[in-house]
Structures are given as structure tokens and as C-alpha cells.
Amino acid sequence: MLTLEGLDVWRGPSQVLRGIDLQVRAGEIVALLGTNGAGKTSTLLTISGQLRPRAGRSTLEIDGRRHDLAKLDPAAIVGLGVAHCPEGRQVFGGMTVLENLRLGAYLRDAAGVPADLEAMFGLFPILAERRSGLAGQLSGGEQMMLAIARALMSRPRLLLLDEPSLGLAPQLVEQIFTTIEEIRANGTTVLLVEQNAALALELADRAYVLESGAVHLEGQASSLAADPRVREAYLGLGPTAVEAVL
Amino acid sequence: MSGGYVLQQLINGMILGSLYAMIAVGFSMIYGIVRLINFAHGDILMVGAFTALALLTVLGLPLWSVILSVLTLCAILAMAIDLVAFRPQRSAPQVNGFITSLGVAILMQNLGVLLLTGQPRPFNLPPWVKGNLDVLGARMTVLDLMIVILTVVVMAGLVLFVRRSRLGMAMRATAENPLAASLMGIRVNRAIATAFALGGALAGLAGMLWAGRAGQIDPLMGFLPGLKAFVAAVIGGVGSLPGAVLGGFVLGFAEVLFVGLLPPLYGAYRDAFVFGLLILILLVMPNGLLGRSQEERA
Amino acid sequence: MSVERHHLAWALLALAAVAITAYGEAYLSGYGRTVLGFAGIYAILAVSLSFSNGLTGLFSLGHPAFMMVGGYIAAILTFPVSRKGFMLPDLPAWLATAELSLLPATLAGGLTAALVAVVVGFPVLRLRGHYLAVATLGLIIVLRVVVNNADGLTRGALGLNGIPRLTNLWWILLWLAITLLVCWRLKHSSVGRSLMAIRENEMAAACMGVARARSKLVAFALGAFFAGVAGALWAHLLTNLTPNSFDLALAFMLVVMVVIGGSGSLTGAIIAAVAIMLLREFLRPLEQTMNAYGLVQIIIAVLLIGTLLLRPQGFFGSAEPRWLRLGKTVREPEGSAAADPRHRRATAPADN
Numbered sequence: 001m002l003t004l005e006g007l008d009v010w011r012g013p014s015q016v017l018r019g020i021d022l023q024v025r026a027g028e029i030v031a032l033l034g035t036n037g038a039g040k041t042s043t044l045l046t047i048s049g050q051l052r053p054r055a056g057r058s059t060l061e062i063d064g065r066r067h068d069l070a071k072l073d074p075a076a077i078v079g080l081g082v083a084h085c086p087e088g089r090q091v092f093g094g095m096t097v098l099e100n101l102r103l104g105a106y107l108r109d110a111a112g113v114p115a116d117l118e119a120m121f122g123l124f125p126i127l128a129e130r131r132s133g134l135a136g137q138l139s140g141g142e143q144m145m146l147a148i149a150r151a152l153m154s155r156p157r158l159l160l161l162d163e164p165s166l167g168l169a170p171q172l173v174e175q176i177f178t179t180i181e182e183i184r185a186n187g188t189t190v191l192l193v194e195q196n197a198a199l200a201l202e203l204a205d206r207a208y209v210l211e212s213g214a215v216h217l218e219g220q221a222s223s224l225a226a227d228p229r230v231r232e233a234y235l236g237l238g239p240t241a242v243e244a245v246l
Numbered sequence: 247m248s249g250g251y252v253l254q255q256l257i258n259g260m261i262l263g264s265l266y267a268m269i270a271v272g273f274s275m276i277y278g279i280v281r282l283i284n285f286a287h288g289d290i291l292m293v294g295a296f297t298a299l300a301l302l303t304v305l306g307l308p309l310w311s312v313i314l315s316v317l318t319l320c321a322i323l324a325m326a327i328d329l330v331a332f333r334p335q336r337s338a339p340q341v342n343g344f345i346t347s348l349g350v351a352i353l354m355q356n357l358g359v360l361l362l363t364g365q366p367r368p369f370n371l372p373p374w375v376k377g378n379l380d381v382l383g384a385r386m387t388v389l390d391l392m393i394v395i396l397t398v399v400v401m402a403g404l405v406l407f408v409r410r411s412r413l414g415m416a417m418r419a420t421a422e423n424p425l426a427a428s429l430m431g432i433r434v435n436r437a438i439a440t441a442f443a444l445g446g447a448l449a450g451l452a453g454m455l456w457a458g459r460a461g462q463i464d465p466l467m468g469f470l471p472g473l474k475a476f477v478a479a480v481i482g483g484v485g486s487l488p489g490a491v492l493g494g495f496v497l498g499f500a501e502v503l504f505v506g507l508l509p510p511l512y513g514a515y516r517d518a519f520v521f522g523l524l525i526l527i528l529l530v531m532p533n534g535l536l537g538r539s540q541e542e543r544a
Numbered sequence: 545m546s547v548e549r550h551h552l553a554w555a556l557l558a559l560a561a562v563a564i565t566a567y568g569e570a571y572l573s574g575y576g577r578t579v580l581g582f583a584g585i586y587a588i589l590a591v592s593l594s595f596s597n598g599l600t601g602l603f604s605l606g607h608p609a610f611m612m613v614g615g616y617i618a619a620i621l622t623f624p625v626s627r628k629g630f631m632l633p634d635l636p637a638w639l640a641t642a643e644l645s646l647l648p649a650t651l652a653g654g655l656t657a658a659l660v661a662v663v664v665g666f667p668v669l670r671l672r673g674h675y676l677a678v679a680t681l682g683l684i685i686v687l688r689v690v691v692n693n694a695d696g697l698t699r700g701a702l703g704l705n706g707i708p709r710l711t712n713l714w715w716i717l718l719w720l721a722i723t724l725l726v727c728w729r730l731k732h733s734s735v736g737r738s739l740m741a742i743r744e745n746e747m748a749a750a751c752m753g754v755a756r757a758r759s760k761l762v763a764f765a766l767g768a769f770f771a772g773v774a775g776a777l778w779a780h781l782l783t784n785l786t787p788n789s790f791d792l793a794l795a796f797m798l799v800v801m802v803v804i805g806g807s808g809s810l811t812g813a814i815i816a817a818v819a820i821m822l823l824r825e826f827l828r829p830l831e832q833t834m835n836a837y838g839l840v841q842i843i844i845a846v847l848l849i850g851t852l853l854l855r856p857q858g859f860f861g862s863a864e865p866r867w868l869r870l871g872k873t874v875r876e877p878e879g880s881a882a883a884d885p886r887h888r889r890a891t892a893p894a895d896n
């Protein structure tokens with residue numbers, strides 16, 4: 001569904017992505033891991049059209065048609081069915097929860113919106129309770145749910161999630177990850193950026209590890225979880241028992 | 247000091263306040279969405295006034311079509327200024343934006359002087375607009391009544407537009423958080439252009455009405471009202487639309503009462519009073535009457 | 545480059561300035577000396593404005609207001625006692641009988657301007673960016689209204705004429721040297737450097753707290769002092785003052801000089817001041833013969849907007865040319881240029 005080939009991206013005077021190759025197939029959950037400053041957020045921003053690549057291609061294939069994302073503006077990319085739930089939640093703090101959700105459906109015609117609102121309230125009951133409260137007055141976890149729900153309101157085919165677990169209590173992280181699984185079950189493909197590598201590798205089908213703006217490792221989530229380099233650097237674990245014996 | 251005199255002063259304050267509100271609202275809206283203090287906002291008044299003069303005297307158009315043309319032309323002008331001067335600098339520090347706007351203001355004023363000379367010209371609306379009305383013994387012209395009614399109608403329309411319409415929602419979202427707005431599929435530059443267009447249209451209309459009351463216009467006529475609209479916006483809380491309206495009326499009343507109720511000797515100090523008031527407000531309540539803290543951006 | 549070479553560069557520049565001044569005093573016509581004098585006064589203004597804007601990180605438009613204060617105070621002090629009685633009847637006795645020479649009058653003018661700056665700056669400097677710009681613009685208007693209406697003290701709209709022509713090019717050169725020296729030293733002092741480094745970062749600023757607020761106020765008041773001095777020199781060069789002598793157009797002209805020179809760059813400010821001043825003097829006759837009033841301002845406004853669009857850091861960034869840096873005190877902190885958001889769109893800062 002999404003193919004990045006040889007992507008070079010610059011921010012100001014510095015190059016932040018160096019020849020990124022990455023693929024996301026329809027129906028997958030793909031995790032994007034890496035240390036702080038590795039370029040995960042920049043990758044997502046490039047996909048959603050906020051950053052422009054200097055070289056390389058970023059192609060979206062939807063219903064058998066290919067779209068060159070580097071040539072489209074951010075609104076058109078949203079229109080194709082790519083929703084980006086940004087790092088740090090970024091809800092509209094001075095607007096109500098309901099208004100935030102409606103803005104998520106900004107590009108859709110109004111017909112299906114009420115039904116989808118109800119669906120979101122089913123997924124996150126707390127949002128229903130707070131629907132006419134200001135988003136800025138929600139707790140961090142509630143804002144995260146609002147941010148995810150807002151992204152889902154566009155009925156995305158591909159959901160880009162940037163660190164949904166950031167700053168949340170473990171049970172809530174658990175709950176959010178369960179929700180991501182549900183989202184995939186409903187037919188949305190997910191590209192997930194995470195610091196919590198252990199959980200992400202458990203949830204994802206495949207994963208990429210970025211380092212200094214380049215793809216360092218890639219593979220099936222399960223085999224990456226067993227890779228000693230990943231275990232040491234990202235999972236904070238020693239080598240597996242078998243390797244220790246060898 | 248009779249009751250009639252006080253009533254007359256109150257009416258005058260309301261008229262002046264309406265004009266300030268109409269200018270300040272656009273000013274505040276532009277600040278709210280791009281954090282730009284737009285010094286050139288006032289000079290759109292001048293363009294509105296000269297456009298009206300040309301359409302009325304040269305083409306002899308009826309008043310309603312003159313109003314529509316002024317609104318349209320000034321909206322387009324404001325959007326063009328945004329496109330050429332401000333949009334390329336969106337990611338630059340805020341201070342660059344307002345220095346640019348100062349440059350645009352000087353440019354517009356001096357283009358006016360170059361093309362139209364600095365001499366004031368008489369500006370006359372059709373005679374019926376100048377007719378007198380009697381309100382409980384106080385006097386106001388049809389034009390004055392028009393100013394007040396237009397302000398109320400326009401402000402109500404604006405509030406409805408910003409709160410209810412799709413584009414209005416997009417403008418509010420952009421003001422809150424441009425990145426998130428863009429991720430929702432909002433075309434941020436279009437939302438900003440809309441704010442400039444609305445602000446420009448209102449400033450142009452205010453310019454025409456202002457000129458109608460003053461009876462003469464010149465290329466520098468817009469600068470002082472523009473600055474005073476900034477004061478009004480600060481009083482109300484910069485970035486807040488209801489605040490701008492409230493601030494406009496507060497300033498209008500304060501200014502008229504200052505001149506009207508104090509001995510005539512002080513009348514000449516009117517402009518000094520307005521800016522003294524600005525410094526006082528900044529000292530005691532920098533967020534204005536209705537503003538949120540201006541130190542943070544959502 | 546060695547420290548001696550830097551000293552040599554400074555010595556040569558100083559010598560050149562002295563030579564120009566001596567030549568101007570000896571050979572130039574009255575008009576020529578006035579133009580040269582104005583170039584110097586503009587340089588004082590641009591340097592002090594660039595200094596205070598650069599260090600406060602805020603943009604003041606208030607120099608004309610401070611010039612008005614300095615100019616009127618100094619002119620009243622030097623005005624012949626014999627004419628004060630009927631021209632300025634409302635002066636208190638101690639002023640009506642005073643007739644000072646230029647230096648004390650200039651100092652008094654500068655100090656009063658600094659005092660006004662403290663009163664206005666105290667509330668406004670704590671706020672962000674644009675408030676200072678509008679408040680100082682308001683100050684120009686307030687002072688103009690006051691001067692216009694205080695007939696007995698200032699002759700109101702008639703203006704003061706017949707001020708003794710006490711300013712000569714030597715005085716201007718002396719004050720330019722003092723301005724440059726003081727601003728240069730402070731800019732490169734440890735306080736100055738820390739203010740420059742964090743001027744756009746209000747979070748860091750908040751951590752610095754009160755000390756920073758006070759340094760900002762001092763920088764602002766010092767800028768106003770030199771503006772007051774420049775106003776005094778101006779009054780005694782031109783020999784007349786009106787409430788409209790120091791107007792918005794002047795504020796704008798100074799902004800252009802500072803922006804084109806590079807906000808915070810003192811050498812940039814001098815070069816830009818002299819260049820724009822000369823440009824204006826050359827174009828002015830053209831404006832008159834073509835009957836195209838406004839043309840000069842239009843050209844300058846376009847220059848300003850063009851600079852901001854194409855080279856927003858100005859032509860000298862916030863630093864000084866390398867060949868004028870003395871010893872270790874004048875090294876720019878290496879990180880400052882990159883951290884300065886003004887450089888965000890720059891490919892390579894001009895100063896290194």
C-alpha cells in the first residue's frame with residue numbers, strides 16, 4: 001500500500017533522512033523503531049506531506065491506483081485516506097471534544113459523520129462523557145484517545161501513529177494497543193512509531209529500526225524481537241539463553 | 247452639563263466605537279491566526295475610502311453597489327498583500343512579519359501620495375445619508391445610524407461564520423494549531439487568506455464610513471485609526487474577536503467622554519490619552535478584558 | 545589575524561573619520577556639512593537602535609520620541625535668555641535664566657530621554673515583541689501632541705527656530721565614537737553576550753528572570769540616551785525644531801537601517817545608515833524635479849521588504865566583521881549564529 005524508496009529529507013541545514021526504503025502492505029501493522037532523533041517523526045511527516053523529500057519516492061497504492069505523495073499537498077494526502085496522528089497529541093485545546101472530532105472529518109461529506117461519532121464514543125466512552133468540554137482540559141491519556149479518535153474520523157485506509165504510548169500509564173498503554181489491534185481488524189493499515197519496542201514488536205507484523213536517518217534493521221517483528229542487536233539496544237535485555245551458551 | 251449633552255456624547259461614543267470595532271476585529275483575527283501585528287491594516291481604510299470616492303463621483307454608482315465593490319476590492323487587496331509579503335515568511339521570527347507590515351504600510355501610504363498627492367480631497371456621500379435624525383433630543387445622521395447597524399449586523403455575521411461554518415472552523419483550528427489543522431486536511435494558507443480577506447473587507451468598509459463622517463480623505467488617513475484599532479484590540483485581548491468588539495466600544499466611549507466631559511483645554515490631548523491608556527492597560531492587564539494569556543501559543 | 549592588525553584596522557578607520565571630519569569642516573559648503581553631519585547623526589541613531597533592539601530582542605520604534613525629548617530639552621537649555629522671555633513665556637524661572645553650552649545641554653537631553661525610556665519601558669519590556677513597537681509608536685504620537693499643545697514651553701506648532709548652530713562635525717564625530725565604543729563594549733561583555741544568545745528564546749529568558757529584565761531596561765534606556773543626544777545634536781545643527789521634526793517616517797527610516805544592516809550588528813548599522821542617508825539625498829532632487837513625492841519612501845520600503853524576503857538576517861547578521869574584532873572579548877559565541885532563528889532560512893551566515 002505504501003512504498004518509500006531512497007527518501008532523502010532535509011530540515012533546515014541538516015539532512016534527517018538518508019535513503020529510506022520502507023514498505024507497508026495493506027492490512028499490516030508495521031512498527032518503526034529507533035532512538036530519539038533517529039528520524040521516525042520526520043518519516044511520518046514526509047509521508048503526510050508536511051516535509052518534502054529532496055530525492056526518492058513515496059508512493060501510495062490505493063484501489064489499484066498509484067499516487068506520488070511527494071507531488072501532493074497535505075490536504076490531498078488526507079483525502080486519499082492517510083491519517084496522521086501526530087507526536088505529542090496536538091489536540092485543539094481551545095475547542096470542544098466534539099469540535100475536535102468533527103475537524104477529523106473535515107474533508108468528508110457530513111452524511112456518515114454522526115454514525116462515526118457514535119462509533120468513536122463506543123471505542124472511547126470517556127470522550128462521550130466529555131464531549132462538550134474543552135479538549136485542553138482533558139488529561140494526557142484522554143487527549144491521546146481524542147487524538148486517535150480524531151484521526152479515525154477521516155476513515156483512513158492508512159493510519160500513521162506517532163508514539164501513542166508517550167507518557168501514559170501502563171494499563172492505558174495496554175488499552176491503546178488493544179485498540180490499535182481493533183483498528184487493524186476493521187481494515188485500516190497501521191504504521192506505528194514507538195519508543196516502547198517490546199510492546200510494539202509484540203503487536204506488529206513487521207518492523208523497521210532507524211538509526212541516524214537510515215534504515216538500520218528490518219524484518220518480521222518476531223525475528224527482530226529475537227535479534228541480539230535489537231534486544232540489547234532497544235529492549236534492554238541481554239542475549240538469549242541459547243546465544244549465551246554458544 | 248445637561249442629560250441631553252451626556253446622551254449626545256454617549257451616541258458619539260457608540261459611533262466611534264463601532265468604527266473602531268470594525269477595524270479592530272480584522273486586526274485581531276489576523277493576529278489570532280498568524281500571530282502578525284499588521285501595521286498595514288489601517289491603510290486598507292484609505293484604499294476603501296478612495297475606491298468609494300472614485301466609484302461615487304466618477305462612475306456615479308448607487309451606494310449599495312459601492313459598498314459591495316469596496317468590500318470585494320479590499321478583501322482581494324488584503325489577500326494579495328498576504329500572498330506577496332507575509333506568506334513567504336511564515337516560518338521566520340514574528341518580528342520580521344511586523345517589520346514587513348510596517349514596510350507595506352509606508353509603501354501604501356507613499357504610493358497614495360505619489361499617485362493621488364498628499365492634498366486632502368472632499369468626500370461626500372449622497373445627501374440623503376447626511377440627513378439628521380432626532381434621538382430623544384440628541385442628534386445623529388442617517389450615516390451614523392448606518393454605521394451602528396452595519397457594525398452590529400457584520401459582527402453577528404462574523405461570529406456565526408467563525409463558529410458555525412466549515413471555513414470558520416478551519417480558521418479557528420488553524421489559529422489553535424496550524425500543524426494539526428493541516429493534518430486534518432485543512433488548507434492552512436486558504437484559512438489564513440480568508441482571515442485576511444474578511445479583515446480587509448471590514449477595514450475597507452470602515453474606511454468608507456470613516457471618510458463619510460470626516461468629509462475629506464488623504465493618503466495618510468488610515469494610519470492613526472489603524473493604530474487605535476490596535477489599542478482597541480489590546481484592551482479587549484489581542485486574538486479574541488468578542489474582545490476586539492468590546493475593546494473598540496470601550497475605546498470609542500473613553501475617547502469621546504475624555505473630549506466631551508473634560509474642559510475643552512484637554513481636548514487637544516485626545517490622541518495622547520489613547521496611547522497613554524494603552525501603556526496603562528499593558529501595565530495592569532496585559533491580556534486585556536477577554537484575552538487568554540498572550541505569552542503562550544496553543 | 546593578530547591583535548595588532550585589528551588595532552591597526554581600528555586606528556586606520558579612526559584616522560579616516562578624523563580626516564573626513566577635518567576636510568568637511570575646512571572645505572565643505574554649509575549644505576555639504578549638514579549632509580555629512582546628518583550621516584553621522586543617523587549613524588549614532590542606527591548604532592544605538594541596533595544595540596538596544598539586538599540586546600532586548602524586542603523591536604522599538606521609539607527613537608524619534610527620544611530624539612524629540614533630547615532635542616527640545618537641549619534647545620531650551622541653550623536658547624538665548626534674551627529671547628526666551630517672549631518666545632517661551634511659561635518656562636520656570638530656573639530654565640528661563642539658564643543658557644548652557646552644547647555639551648551639558650546634550651547630556652541633559654540624553655538623560656531626560658533615558659528617564660522617559662525607563663518610565664515607558666518598565667511595563668512594556670516585560671511583554672513580548674510587538675507590544676514595545678506599538679507602545680513606542682504611541683509614544684511618538686503622545687509626545688507630538690504634548691509638544692504641540694505646550695505653547696508656552698515649546699512654541700507649539702510654530703516650532704522653535706533660531707536655535708544657535710552649536711553642533712559641528714567634531715561634536716558629531718565625538719558622540720559617534722562614544723556611542724560606538726559604549727555599545728560595542730556592552731554588546732561584547734558577558735551580559736551582552738548572554739542577552740544576545742537567548743534573545744529569542746523566552747523559555748531560557750524566564751529562567752534568567754529579574755536580572756534579565758533589568759539588563760533589558762538598561763539596554764533600552766541607553767539606546768534612548770543616545771537617541772536623546774542625537775536629537776540635541778540635530779537641533780543645534782539644523783537650528784530649528786517642530787513637533788513634526790521627529791515623525792513616523794524617521795522611525796521607519798531607522799528600522800530600515802537596522803534591518804538592512806542586520807539586527808544587532810553595529811558596523812552593519814553604520815554602513816546601512818550612511819548608505820541609505822546618501823541614497824536619500826541623491827534621490828531627493830529627483831523626487832522634486834519629477835514632482836514625484838513619495839518615490840524615495842517607496843524605494844526604501846521596497847528595499848526593506850525585499851531584504852526581509854530574500855535575506856532576513858540582514859547583510860551583516862548580528863555579528864561584526866572579523867577584521868574588526870579585538871582580542872578574545874569580541875569573539876561571537878560559536879553557537880549563537882546557528883541558534884538564532886533569524887538565521888533559519890539562511891544558507892550561510894554572512895559573518896563567517
Ligand SMILES: Nc1ncnc2c1ncn2[C@@H]1O[C@H](COP(=O)(O)OP(=O)(O)OP(=O)(O)O)[C@@H](O)[C@H]1O
Pocket residue numbers: 011012016034035036037038039040041042043087
Ligand atoms: N523542526 C526541526 N527543524 C530542524 N531539525 C529538526 C526539527 N525537528 C527535528 N529535527 C531534527 O531531525 C532529526 C530527526 O528528528 P525526528 O523528530 O524525526 O526524530 P524521532 O526519531 O522522531 O525522535 P523522537 O524519538 O525523539 O521523537 C533530529 O536530528 C532532529 O534534531
Ligand SMILES: [Mg+2]
Pocket residue numbers: 040041042087
Ligand atoms: Mg518523534
